[in-house]
Amino acid sequence: MTNDLTSSNAQPFVALESTVITHGLPYPQNLTLANDMEAAVRAHGAEPRTIGIVQGELIAGLSSEQLAYLASAAQAPEQHNLHKVSRRDLPIAVARRWNGGTTVATTMWIAHRHGISVFATGGIGGVHRGDGADVSADLQELAQTPVIVVCAGAKAILNLPATLEYLETFGVSVVGWGTDEFPAFYSHQSGLPVDVCCQAASEVAAIWRAKQALGLPGGLLVTVPAPKEEEIPAAEIEPVIQQAVAEAAEQGLRSAQVTPFLLSRVAQLTGEHSLRANLALLKNNATVAAQIAVALGAD
Ligand code: PSU
């Protein structure tokens, strides 16, 4: 591994994922977004480390050339041996020297190995609608790896009540950033409660320190509503999601193919609006993660 970080370094770090770049957004918006997220972290006093895989090497802190390469390779993944890499794919990616975007699960795992404890993303994976056996490895990673994951909740392409039940079973506390309701990515409403509402980064840091002091394993989920001006009401997005979920079932999609298909289909059907919302909430999550990283460093 390169770019080893020492945990004694006083600089607060924020990890960023790369599946959103390789399998979540179109080129060139994916590259602009990756750079904007890094800039948002720096503007709030922390150091970004975008995590990804280049020729089988797990990298915590992609260079701007590596970021540009992964973003443009997303246009022709087969040609570039570019994969979405979740936990079960890690040993294969290393042995076969894949290029890869890391999911929330693998980004958490790599971040932790580099001493980084705060991570910003868009939406986490979860329990899928319909096929209750399709459960993202993100949830198991949250159960076992000590990283604070800052996100906009999870997309309503998932079964959100089942996703929250899973997190409860595995002891993952869910924080609402200035909200009592679990955000559903584009929409603020899910009708589901979070475990606690925090108004400031210092409150999240206090919960994290308590978790460490108690010796409880696993991560913490901090859910941030999308910026108000870009929010898409649940009633507007729900029919689109139902259509996308039905198409995925008709096409017999399985396993790792399901999430990228649903993401791109919902984006197609809602057009520019959802892309704008997606970009805005990702940047917003990066600023919240930076504030939490700074608060954690301020002990
Ligand atoms: N949800 C989103 N955007 C994303 C993802 C999920 O709204 O980009 C990506 C994340 O990288 C997440 C992964 O970790 O999809 C989950 O995939 P799966 O359901 O196959 O575990």
Ligand code: MN
């Ligand atoms: Mn899955």
